[in-house]
Amino acid sequence: MHLLIEYDHKLAVMVLESPTRYLPLFSQACTTAQTRAKQRSHLSPEFTVKEDVQVRITHLPNHPSLVRMKIPGSEDIGKLVSISGTVIRTGVVKMMETQRLYVCGKCRGSFMMPAEVEQYNYIPKPTRCMLPLTPATPCNTVQTYQEIKVQEQVGRLMLGTIPRAIVIILEHDLVDLAKSGDSVTITGVIIRRWRPAMVGERPDIAIIMRANSVLVHNEQNSQITITNDLKDEFRSFWDAHKAMPFSGRDVIVRSMCPQVFGLYYVKLAVMLVLISGVARTDPSGLRVRGEAHMLLVGDPGTAKSQFLKYAAQLVPRSVLTTxxxxxxxxxxxxxxxxxxxxxxxxxxxxxxxxGLCCIDEFGSIREAEKSTILEAMEQQSISVAKAGIVCKLNSRCSVLAAMNPKGRFDVNESLSINVALSTPLLSRFDLVLILLDTHDAEWDKTVSDFLLPSMMDMDDPSQAAPNQMRASSSWPFEKLQAYIAFVKSSFQPESTSASEQVLTRYYQAQRQRDQLNAARTTIRLLESLIRLSQAHARLMFRNKVLVQDAVVAVVLMETTMLSASILGSTDALHTKFPDDPEGFYWELEDNVLKHLGLEELSTRQ
Structure with a gap:
């Protein structure tokens, strides 16, 4: 459309106002141009003129009257508009009769009666000879036809608004361009549609769109604008923290769910799940997922739902359900x-x-229904064989789930018994963090001071400083959202030999140990470690997976083990951000490498 506006502004306005009149003329002009081009040039005889040509209009001017985020209304009937949304339903592909040949009983002349799209492609029976108006022309009388339903983007609606949907008619080459779950931008003409008048039925009128063009854009960061100034700001931030990278990392991690105090390992783990690793294809052609999955198991009041809601807001393409x-x-x-x-x-x-799928109260899903998401979490596709429809849909998303333990959590029992989840389902989660409320009086006082700053003595600088430092050293929501989208699209970390040694040695050690987490120590454990180390490399703004990234992945995995071998019993709930991030990491690295017998890989300077 931008090219048409530059060529003839008045013609562009007429197309926008009366598309049903001018778009068929454009298609006829294309056919005429082909015929003239063949007549004027010496083309080979095998070159033929394509009769059924459709002109597609894309990229309308970014004006609220043309580009809509909400479903159009009756005031848009007959106009060319563009809407963005998510495909929630797709119909089967059918053949539609566009016109029918009739022969007059008196003059014996033949003429065509076109189908009424506004009446479900109904072809009325003529009551008189229509020969002077619609003579018979040699053209196709059938075409492919499909209906889809597009829902408004939930993230762009006002709070408390229920998303609406509109039926879209796809014709010709637009059929099968979009499938369920796709994020699309569709340009088309808004029309009314009603059933033909029949005895005993109400001819309800609905507003639908007859599509002219379909653009599918499934990338997660398609809705986030990352300016060059933001990119320069990110680079400057890491240049300033080159000597103390973990201090810079903790500034970013502290920005995750700032209304929750502490939970250092949980915030770091959620951040890595949102960033995730790099998908790859093995030599046999099988795709290995890069998206990480995480399960939060904890007592009531441990901020599980808070993390799910905040993560769903951070990711533009997200679904939050229970x-x-x-x-x-x-x-x-x-x-x-x-x-x-x-x-x-x-x-x-x-x-x-x-994107991201957040599932709260994961334990409330019936056992028979839990088995249906096994394929979606690992193969990241859903095979469908229902009602004669056989297809495969993509579900390339990270799953962030939360649930309460089954009864009181018993550290002497296996994880699968405590959470009442099957071994195949439990092994698909990269991280399973246990949040147990142990009624620590000191921790309760610290959290109370964080939530109720008015109860503190604000005249005492030693009491006011922690809250002020937390508020000043964290990033705003929009900046954190842009950073996650930027590192996911800009960095594709590759493993190094040193990082691979750390991950392999830890995986072998876990396989040899007799522990309670038999459901977790499968080959998926190694794949999870690889994904977490790649995500941490992205978080640290680099394209190489170093020993530091592998050590952090091992530490996070240790927090999920009931009988951790390196760090001992780690309480993921009662963890504060370290005052000295660099010293805290070096201590962790020394413990991990010493336990694995890889002291020579130490990066301490």
Whole structure:
């Protein structure tokens, strides 16, 4: 559209106001141009003129009257507009009769009657001869046809607003361009549609769109604008923290869910899950996921839901649901009967493709329904064979789940018994953090002082300083959101031999130990370590996975083990941010490398 505006501004305005009149003329002009080009040039006989040509209009001017974030209304009937949303339902591909040949009984002349798109492609039977108006022309009388339903983007709606959806008609080459879960921008004409008048039925009128062009953009950072100033600011930040990188990292991690005090390991783990690792394809052609999954298991009041809500806000393409409010079809995909036809409707894991799916009250999902998400979490696809529809949908998303333990958590029992999850499902989570409320009086006082600063003696600088430092050393929400999107799109970390030695040695040590976490010590443990180390390298703003990244991955994995061998019993809930991040890391590195027998890989300077 920008090229048309530059060429003829008045013509562009007429197309926007009367698209049903001018777009067919553009298509006819394309056919005429082909014919003239073939006549004037000496082309080979095998070159033929393509009769069925469709002109597509994309990239309308960014004006609220043309580019919509909400479903258009009746005032937009007959106008060319563009809407952005998520495909939640796709219908089957059908053949539509566009016109029908009739022969007059008196003059024996033939003429065509076009289908009424506004009446569900109904072709009325003529009551008189229409030969002078619509003579028969040699053209196709059938074409491919598909209906999809697009829902408004939830992240761009006002609080408390229920997202609406609109039916989109796809024709010709637009059929099958979009599938359930895709984020799309569709340009088309808004029309009304109603059923033909029949005895005993109400001809309800609905507003739909007849698509002219479809753009599919599934990248997560497509909705985040990262300016050059922000990129320079990120580079300057790490240049300033080159000598103390872990202090810079903790500034970023502290910005995660700032309303929650402490929980150092939990905030670091959630940050790595949002950034995730790099997807790769093995020699056999099988895709190995790069998205990390995490499960928070804890007592009530340990801020599990707070992390889920904040993470869902950070990621533009995210879905937040609960185990009680979701069935297996609500998490994966379901077949819905619309009239006499079956259509696929996407669930939470499909809608969160290339994003994040947050599932609260994960333990409330019925056992039969938990098995349906096994394929979605590991293979990152959902195979569908319902109502005669056989296909495969993508669910390339990270899963951040939270649940309460089954009864009181018993450290002497295995993890699968405490959380009442099957071994296959539990092994798919890269991290399982246990948050146990042990009623620590000192910790309770610290949290109270954080939540109730008015109760503190603000005249005492030693009491006021911690809160002021936390407020001044953290990043704002928009900056943190842009940073996550930037490092995910800019860095593809590669492993080094030293980091691979650390991860391999730790994996071998866990396999040989007799521990309570048999469900966790599978080959997926090594893949999880690789993903976490790659995510930490991205967080540290680099393209190489160093020993430091591998050590942090091992430390986080140790916090998930009930019988940790290196750090001992680690309480993930009652952990504060270290006062000396550099010294705290060097101590962890010494312990990890000494336990693994790899002291020669130490990076201490």
């Amino acid at each position: 185990g009680i409010g979701s069935s297996s079809a609500g998490l994966t995909v379901t077949a819905v009967k619309d009239g006499s036809e079956w259509q696929l409707e996407a669930g939470a894991l499909v809608l969160a493709d290339r």
